[in-house]
Each structure stands twice: as C-alpha cells, then as structure tokens.
Amino acid sequence: MDMNRMEMNRREFLINAAAVGGGLAIGITWSDESSAAFVNPEPWAQPLIPGTVEFTPWVSIGKDNIVTVRVTSPDLGNGIMTQFAMTLTEELNCDWSKVRAEYAPANRNLKEKNVYSQPGGILGYFSGRSTGPERTASLLQVGASARERLKEAAAQSWGVPRAEVEAKNSVVSHKKSGKKLTYGEIAEKAAVIKLDSEPKPKDAKDWWFLGKASPVKLQLPLITNGSAVYGIDVKLPDMVYAALMQSPVHGGKLKSYDFEKVKNMPGVRGVAVVDPSEPRAALDPKIVPFPLGLSAPQSAIAVIADHYWQAKKALEAMPMEWDDGPGAQWKNDAQVVKAAKDALDREGKKIEVTRGKPLELLDKQAKVVEGTYYTPYCDHVTMEPLNGTCKVTADRVDVWHPSQHSQQGLFVTAHETGVAPENVYVHQTWVGGGFGRRVYSDDIRMVAAVAKKFPGRPVKVIWSREESMRQGRFRALEAAKLRAGLGADGMPVAFHVRSTGGPGKSVRYLADGPHASGMIENVQVESDIIPLNILTGPYRGPGYNSNSFFIETFFDECAVAAGIDPMEYRLKLFAKWPDKGWTKCLNEVKTKARWGRKLPKGWGQGVAIVNWGMGGKPEHGTTVAAVATVEVSKQGVLRIDSIDIAFDTGRIANRDAIAAQIEGGVIFGLNMALNEQLTVENGRIVEGNYHEYPMLRIGDMPKRINVHYGGLSGHERMAEIGEPPVGAVGPAVGNAIFKATGKRVRAMPFRLQDLSWT
Amino acid sequence: MAVDLNINGKRQSVDVDPSTPLLWVLRDNLGMTGTKYGCGIAQCGACTVHIDGVATRSCQVPAQAAANKQITTIEGLSKDNNHPLQKVWIEGNVAQCGYCQSGMLMAAAALLKKNPNPTDADIDAQVSNICRCGTYPRVRAAIHKAAKMAKA
Ligand code: FES
Ligand code: FES
Numbered sequence: 001m002d003m004n005r006m007e008m009n010r011r012e013f014l015i016n017a018a019a020v021g022g023g024l025a026i027g028i029t030w031s032d033e034s035s036a037a038f039v040n041p042e043p044w045a046q047p048l049i050p051g052t053v054e055f056t057p058w059v060s061i062g063k064d065n066i067v068t069v070r071v072t073s074p075d076l077g078n079g080i081m082t083q084f085a086m087t088l089t090e091e092l093n094c095d096w097s098k099v100r101a102e103y104a105p106a107n108r109n110l111k112e113k114n115v116y117s118q119p120g121g122i123l124g125y126f127s128g129r130s131t132g133p134e135r136t137a138s139l140l141q142v143g144a145s146a147r148e149r150l151k152e153a154a155a156q157s158w159g160v161p162r163a164e165v166e167a168k169n170s171v172v173s174h175k176k177s178g179k180k181l182t183y184g185e186i187a188e189k190a191a192v193i194k195l196d197s198e199p200k201p202k203d204a205k206d207w208w209f210l211g212k213a214s215p216v217k218l219q220l221p222l223i224t225n226g227s228a229v230y231g232i233d234v235k236l237p238d239m240v241y242a243a244l245m246q247s248p249v250h251g252g253k254l255k256s257y258d259f260e261k262v263k264n265m266p267g268v269r270g271v272a273v274v275d276p277s278e279p280r281a282a283l284d285p286k287i288v289p290f291p292l293g294l295s296a297p298q299s300a301i302a303v304i305a306d307h308y309w310q311a312k313k314a315l316e317a318m319p320m321e322w323d324d325g326p327g328a329q330w331k332n333d334a335q336v337v338k339a340a341k342d343a344l345d346r347e348g349k350k351i352e353v354t355r356g357k358p359l360e361l362l363d364k365q366a367k368v369v370e371g372t373y374y375t376p377y378c379d380h381v382t383m384e385p386l387n388g389t390c391k392v393t394a395d396r397v398d399v400w401h402p403s404q405h406s407q408q409g410l411f412v413t414a415h416e417t418g419v420a421p422e423n424v425y426v427h428q429t430w431v432g433g434g435f436g437r438r439v440y441s442d443d444i445r446m447v448a449a450v451a452k453k454f455p456g457r458p459v460k461v462i463w464s465r466e467e468s469m470r471q472g473r474f475r476a477l478e479a480a481k482l483r484a485g486l487g488a489d490g491m492p493v494a495f496h497v498r499s500t501g502g503p504g505k506s507v508r509y510l511a512d513g514p515h516a517s518g519m520i521e522n523v524q525v526e527s528d529i530i531p532l533n534i535l536t537g538p539y540r541g542p543g544y545n546s547n548s549f550f551i552e553t554f555f556d557e558c559a560v561a562a563g564i565d566p567m568e569y570r571l572k573l574f575a576k577w578p579d580k581g582w583t584k585c586l587n588e589v590k591t592k593a594r595w596g597r598k599l600p601k602g603w604g605q606g607v608a609i610v611n612w613g614m615g616g617k618p619e620h621g622t623t624v625a626a627v628a629t630v631e632v633s634k635q636g637v638l639r640i641d642s643i644d645i646a647f648d649t650g651r652i653a654n655r656d657a658i659a660a661q662i663e664g665g666v667i668f669g670l671n672m673a674l675n676e677q678l679t680v681e682n683g684r685i686v687e688g689n690y691h692e693y694p695m696l697r698i699g700d701m702p703k704r705i706n707v708h709y710g711g712l713s714g715h716e717r718m719a720e721i722g723e724p725p726v727g728a729v730g731p732a733v734g735n736a737i738f739k740a741t742g743k744r745v746r747a748m749p750f751r752l753q754d755l756s757w758t
Numbered sequence: 759m760a761v762d763l764n765i766n767g768k769r770q771s772v773d774v775d776p777s778t779p780l781l782w783v784l785r786d787n788l789g790m791t792g793t794k795y796g797c798g799i800a801q802c803g804a805c806t807v808h809i810d811g812v813a814t815r816s817c818q819v820p821a822q823a824a825a826n827k828q829i830t831t832i833e834g835l836s837k838d839n840n841h842p843l844q845k846v847w848i849e850g851n852v853a854q855c856g857y858c859q860s861g862m863l864m865a866a867a868a869l870l871k872k873n874p875n876p877t878d879a880d881i882d883a884q885v886s887n888i889c890r891c892g893t894y895p896r897v898r899a900a901i902h903k904a905a906k907m908a909k910a
Contacts, residue, residue: 077854077891216851223856224844226792226832230857233791241786266775309775309782383796383804383857383890432794432857433890465797656851660896664854667892690801690888698894699882705895 039081039218041227044400044427045070045105057104057115058142059088061150065170065184067094069139070104072116072125074404076434077664078722079217079657086654087136090209091143091201094183095170101218103428106407110421117407122289125407126439136653136718140201146190148199153189154181204651204716214656219430231402231429232387236458239389240269242450243311244461246300246471249324249683250535253299257320262303265317267310272453274300274446281418288411294537295412295442298471302450308462327533327683336680337374339530340479343500344372348526352511356522362494365485369561371554373482374747375546377502377678377685378475379468380539381693384432386463386471388447392417392455397424399447400458402431404438412441416448435668436538440473466688473537474678476505478546482554484520490562491572492555494522499547503529504536506543509727512616513551514577533683540668541723544612548727549673549734552608553746556735566735567595567607574609579618581648585609585625585711588646592708593627602757603631603641606735612724622719623648625711626666626728628736636756638737640670642704643729646711649719658721659707665725666705671696673730677749694751761821765790766834776822781805783821784831792832792860796888803887806861807831813868813884832860835867842904843867850900854891861887866901875905 040046060068069088075081081101089096106125109116117124123134147167154172155162158179166173173180204211222228247253259271276297283292301320305311330336362368388401390413397419403409406426414421431438443463451459463471478501485494497510510516511525539545559569567590574582586609589595595605606628613621627644643666652658675694679686687693734745741757760771765788772787779798784790784807796804798817805816808830816824835841839848843866846852853859862885869876869884876884881901889897 077856214851216848217853219856220848220851220853221839221844223853223859224847224863225835225839226790226860228856229791230794232795233785235789235791307774307778307782307786309778309786381890383794383802383855383888385795431855433855435890462795465799660851660854660893663895664892667894668890671892689799690797691799695888695890696894697882697886697888698898699886701894701898 039101039222041222042229043430044103045108046102057108057112058139059146061146061183061187063184063187065098065182067092067099067170067183069099069101071101072104074103074406074428074431074434075219076404076431078661079654081219082215082217082657083653084139085218086210086213086215087139088143090207091140092147093167093169096213096215098170103406105425106410107422107425109407110410120286120289125289125405141198144199144201148195149190149193150183150186152193152195153186157186157189210653211651214654228430230384230432231389231400232384232432232462234389234400234429234460236389236391236400239458239460240304240306240454241308241311242272242302242304242459242461243308243315244300244302244446244450244463244467245315245320246298246446246467247322248470249322249327249533250298251327251533252322252324254301255321255323257301257318259318262314262318265310265314267306268303268314269306270304270454272302272304272450274298274302274449280415283411283415283421289405289408290440292412292415294440295445297416297442297445297449300446300449302461304454304459308460312464324683330532330680330683332681333679336477336532340374340477340500341372343528343530344479344481344498346528348498348500348528350527351524352507352527353516353523353525356494358494358496358522358524361522362483362485362496365493366488367486367490367561368483369486369554369558370481370483371557371746372479373550373553374479375477375549376676376748377477377534378539378672378676379472379678379693380433380435380437381469381695382433382435382437385465385468386443387461388444389458389460390447390451391458392419392448392452395419395423397448398427399425399444400427400429401444401447402429402438403441403444404431404434404436405441408439409441409444412445413448416445417452435540436542437473440537442473469688469693470685473535475539475545476503476536477501477532478505480510480547480550482550484554484558486558486562490564492520492558495520497525498528499526500528500530502532502534502536505529507547508543509547509551509610512614513611514574514582515551517616519573519577534680534685541612541726544610544723544727545672548608548610549730549748552610552731553734553744556606556731556738557744565596570607570609577618579623581619581623581711581713581715582609584713585623585646585648588708588710589625589627589644592646592706592710593629593642593644595627602633602740603629604736604739604741605629606732606737606739608728608731608735610727612727613719619715619717622721622724623711624724624728626732628729628732630733630736630740632737632740632755632757634757636754638674638750638755640702640733642706643702643732644706644708645725645728646708647721647724648711648713648715649721650713650715650717652712653718661721662707662725663705665722666729667696667701669726669729670733672726673733673748674750677752761825763821763824763829764826765829766831772821774821777820779817780807780819780821780824780829781816784816790831790833794857794860796858796861801888802858802861803865804858804861806864806887808864808868811868811871813865832864835863841867842907843870843900846900846903846907850896850903852893852896852900854893858887858889862889862897866897870901870905870908874908876901
C-alpha cells in the first residue's frame, strides 16, 4: 500500500472525536502472525511488520482476523487486559478466541498528541481503576463504531442494506443471500467507510458478554508455563546487571566508598553513584501525570557486573560510609509512636471538615466514647522485587519495566537522563504485584540513574529483597483519636477526629466517609503531620486502609457503649444515609454469615462496613461489608474461621474476576491487620526480609472466604473492586476478637497484641 | 569453572562460580527465567524447582550441589501446559500477578507425585510458598481438583 493511500485512509477512518469521547478511534492492521496468541509473553507493543497499515490507536483488525486491543493500564493480576478485551468484544461482536491484547506505548501517546490519555491526567495509564466508567464507555463506543463500519462495508460490497447485515463471531453475514466474510477480509474496506452518525452502544441490560461471561485472564497460560516476561526476566543482547544500595536512612548521603577493593572480583564491570543533587532536565510539569518530586532520587551506589550474583557479592564486599542526615534522630520505634500519639493532644493544624457544633455539643451528650488507634508503616512487598532494565544512549533511552504507570515512567526517565521525552521508550512488562508501589516511578528513575552512568548497554538493576523492603514508599504511619457524644438513643450526635502521622498520611475516609459527610450532624476532622524522614507512597487503598480500621473499630465501641448489637447499630446509623447499598450490604452479610448465632466460648463475630472511593457522596465508590467469625484460644491464639463479604460496586462485569479480586483483597487486608509492621531504628527500617515481616501462608487462611452478591444495588456505576476489601477485613476481625475475648484491639498488627483471656 | 547440570532432561555445562545459587545460574546464565527470585533466603518458595524429584528452593542450592542431579524447572513441567496442575490452574483462574505461581506449581507438582490424594493439612505443609496477591484459596482448590482428575 502506498503512502498516499495510507494517509487518506488514516484521515478518513478517524471516527468523529466527539462521538467517542477524547479521540478514540478504530484501526486496522495487516498481520501474518498466527492467531493462537491472546497476549504475548512480552506484552509490550510489538513493532508493526512491513506492509502493515494502521489507522488508529486502540483497536486493529488483522487480515488474519485477529482483533488487537491496546491497553494502557498495566495488568497487575487484576485482569485489566482481559477486561479491555471483553468490553470491546461486547460491541464489536467478535469471536472471543480471536482477540489479542497488548500494551499501548506511552511514547506513541506522547507523539500522537495524547491519543490514549489526557495530558497530565493520571488515569490514562494508571493501574488499579480497572473498570473506570469513562474507559468502559469509550471502548464500547469504539467497538460499536467498528462493528457498524464492518457491516456497512459488507453491505456495500454485496449491494444490500446495512440493516440486513449481521456481525457476529468475527463474521459479517447476509442471511437472505447466504453471503459471509470474516472481519479480517472486510477490514480494509471498512477502513474507508464514513457513517452519517456513530451508533449508540446498547444499554447495559442488553449486554450479552459483559456480566455474563467469566473468562479467565488472558495471561494465565503464560504464567503456568513460566514464559510470561516480568521486568526482572527481561533478556537483551549485551545486558549487564546492577546491584543497588541506597542510603539506609532515607534522605541520607553517600560519604565514601572504595571500588578499588572489589573491582577485580569476578565479572565486575563498574560502579555507578547516584547523586540527588546533580541537576536534572527541565520538564513541563503540566504534561506529567504525578509530580516529579514524588520520584525524587535517593543517594545510592550500584555495582555493575556480568551477572546479578557477581554484582551483589561485590556490592556487599565494597566498603562504604553514609552520612545519615536528620533522619537518624529517630532512635527507635517507641520514640516515633510517642511523637504521633503526643500530637493527638493538640488541635490539628489542619481542619479538614467542620459541620454543625461538634465541640460544643459532644461533651454534653448522655455518653461520650473515646478511642486512640494506631497503624504502623507497611511495605507492599510485591513478590517481584523492584527492578528495571534501561539502555541509555545520547539520543534515545529504552526502558523495560514492570511499571504501574508507564507514562509517568517515561517522563521520569526523560527527567533523569536529559533525553527528550519523545525519545524515551518504555516497554511495559508483566508486573509481579504493584499495590501502589510502582506508581510514582521512583524505581524507574533509579534504574535510569544507574544506567546513565553505564551508557550504551542495557543495565538490569535489581533491588535485593532487603533493599526492596527497606527502600519502600511505605503505607504511612498514622495515629488517630476519635470521640463521639451519643444521644439518649445511643446514636452519635457529635463526632470529633484527630489524626496524625508522618508525611504522606491521608484523611481519606475519615474526612469523606458518610460519618463526615452528613450522616452525623455535628462533625470535626483535624489532621497534623509530624516530621518523620521515612518515605511513603500509595499502598492498596491509601489512607483508607488505616482510617477504615479507626472508624469501624470506633463505631463498634459506640455500639457497645450504647448497649446495642453492633450489626443493629450500623443498620440504624446507615438508615439515615441516602445510599441504600449500605443497608443492603449489611443485611446480606447479616443473613449469610448467620449473624448472632450461638457460638462456643472463645468465638466471636465482628462486622465492619466501609467504602472506597465515595469522596463524600452517596452512590459512589465501592461499599464493602464484612463479617468475621473467629476463635481465640485462652492463650490468645487467633484462628479465623470465616470471612463473609458483601459489596456494592453498582454493577459488575465479570463475576469470577470480582470474586478473585475480593479473595485477594481480603487476604491482603488480613495480612495487613494481623502481621505487617516496619519499625525504625536510628532512622533506618529494621525489617528486611520475610522472616522479619511475616506473611500469611496457605495454612493460615480462614476456612472460608465467602463472597456474596446480594449487596449489589444495581446502580449504574461499575466501581472498582481491587482496593475496597482491604479496609473492611481488619476492623471486622478486630471487632470479632472483642466479642470473643472482651479485649479491644486498637493497633495493628494484631499479632503483637495480647489476646489471652480467662 | 564448569558445572555440569541436567535440566529438564538436557545436559549442559555452565561456566560459573560453583558457589553461585542454582536460582541465578538458571536465570542469568541459562536465561530460564520461569524460576523466580523472591527473597533469596528460603522463605518464599518463588524459586522452587525439583531436584531428583524433591521440591527445592533453588536460591539455597549452590550450583555445584546440583551438579549431575535431575533438575526440573517450570519450563520442564510440561511441553504445552498439559500437566494436570497447569490445566486446573488455568481453568480455575488461579493466578493474579502470577509471579509466585511457578514456585506454587512446582511445590504442588512435587506434592502430588508423592501423595496423589493430599489432605488440606498435606497442602498446608508442602505448599508453604508466599503469595502476596492472596491466591491461596484457589491454589488449594486447584490442587484438590487435579488430584481428583488424576483418579478419574
Ligand atoms: S527466592 Fe528462594 S525461597 Fe524465596
Ligand atoms: S499471584 Fe501475585 S504473588 Fe502470587
């Protein structure tokens, strides 16, 4: 195909941008690849083979009848690639076995004027919000628009009206004449069709695939045979390896090192020093999704060798000294915890919410309830330790990376290397867990910072597990004091919250949950930050994962003070909240967990209900209710019998994918509540590996994790499910422990609490 | 120094410091990256391979100690995902991020070989790998299902 024809096609095939919300369009490629693969072991976009014509960014249909859908958000195990493919299939009516997904290159997005994202918007390439409503609407439109073009092209070649042409299973057909063509056969013609108006995607109630089919994740066969290429698995010609050490005290500086001592060790090639004070490139902050400061480099040193083991051995053997800086003032964890709790005695510097007359009314009520709560630093401990591979040359940088935001990664790499963003190529690999850790792209920066000192060859930088754990961007430490004045009926009249913690802590759900958004008339929420040096970042359900524990433990205490059953107390409380999903969820877990049934001594049930993403509004975000049924031995050994979950995302698309995410989220939440804690000594993180940071294993699982669907309100939103369960589990278990033992757990992790009873 | 390794039925000689952990020899020297690094201290099981049929955490095995033994890695579990465990793993949508799963599969395969009908307690004892994504309920269900399939 010649250039002119190609240009013409490109122009003509672009669908009216207004119709598809932000310039989405469909396109066609020619490809001789076999149709067997649904997704490649190397999931980044494959180069176009000669003779390929591509019109538009999101969807291609090859001559081989394979539909390729391009995905911006990395699939971290949440099934987003599958979700993209399913959404497209719903309207394109293609054969599910003929759909293939690959990642949409961030570089292409930049060069083609943000075809995949809003400039500076965070969501285009963000992982986590797997069923974002805008994305779903766009893809449905793309599918419908492509389908109608395929039908029109067939109608024209057959000389029949489009209304008589059917598009199904990747075949267009005309019933009366018996004519048939595959999508691949008619795709070229469809590329130049103009429609008078774009078709409207069908109503959700008429969906045949979404919400009906539960296909497994496309990448499963690559996982089960070990062929999926994660960041740490990338293989490139000429590649060398780097082992990394950053300042053990966050914010400290490398004072001296002696490379001479190790340079003759086997395989050693060189040393790279990362100096945060070196000037970095200028970059327009408006085009970068997250502020570049969030990925600021730490002072670091890396040894480069032919193999990782050689690099690691040499790094360990190399003498080095660090200047710890002000972070070293934090001598031990007790000092840190005390600083946070002491700050609760002062009015918070920031008043986040104030409504009615909380302070005046609170102490005048029949009963006053007060509790102080605490959650420690936690690391994401993604199973794949941090890593990345980067090749820097004067005018081009390539990075192969397990990113949670390859677009952010692109800009961070440009900023770090000084190579123009247009010449930075981020190849998104499979990701061995994210949970928020790989969003800000401090990891990709460190990779580029090391690789730029060793230009011309791909350098694979690997954080050891210890390095990965101690150099996290942790869930922030947080303490809170909650107070409520209960009226004569035992229900809260006034509610007062103070929260403190290190930089990075947030008041999400404390300040925008129903309690602070109108359900209780008199409310004040204050917050304050204390000057800890430890670096923090988003961790599955940021802010919410601590604050939901505080709120739901506290309201349990209110129920007890009021002498009302905790389930009834919540039903009464949320009866006032204009989102019926909440009581629906509560009633669902109440019935399904057989709430209130007679249990043996030492057993107890606890309930919690929270919402992720509501932002102060009813019928927003995902509501999750949990009932935990637990047994605590007299010696204080906790065993979790079952967790029952009900949830309201509005609607759902893939039942089994939802169940998998809820199970995973429940276990993540359990691990957080029961086990996780990082502590500080002389400004350093103490724990470095799993023997010090225990993880639940298969034998520690509850007997049953039951996912119930009866909480769904059917509201038109389709909210996310990855993060929400994390907040509900801890308080449900804590409240169950109280019921079983009479002991109230007000701090995580529970494993450090004395739960024994007599 | 050359170390002779027999991996997935193929003999090969690798020029490597004999104290290098088998994990890194597989990954870096031989490019067999299905076997994963998770902790390096025998805690997580991501690096599990079979050595003479026994599930072994390869981060703890110096290459030399594995010389001339039969090593099976995830790449050698089957040719085309046709091991019963791989089949039920796919059907059951077991994996999330997938990073821990080669180790899980190798631990489960060794268990089933020794004990074709494992109880929950057997699984708890033999498949103690860490999965951060929380796939444990599906791992357990899949192992039971594979055991049942083998009997049928
Ligand atoms: S890497 Fe070997 S057990 Fe974790
Ligand atoms: S599936 Fe992600 S760590 Fe197990």
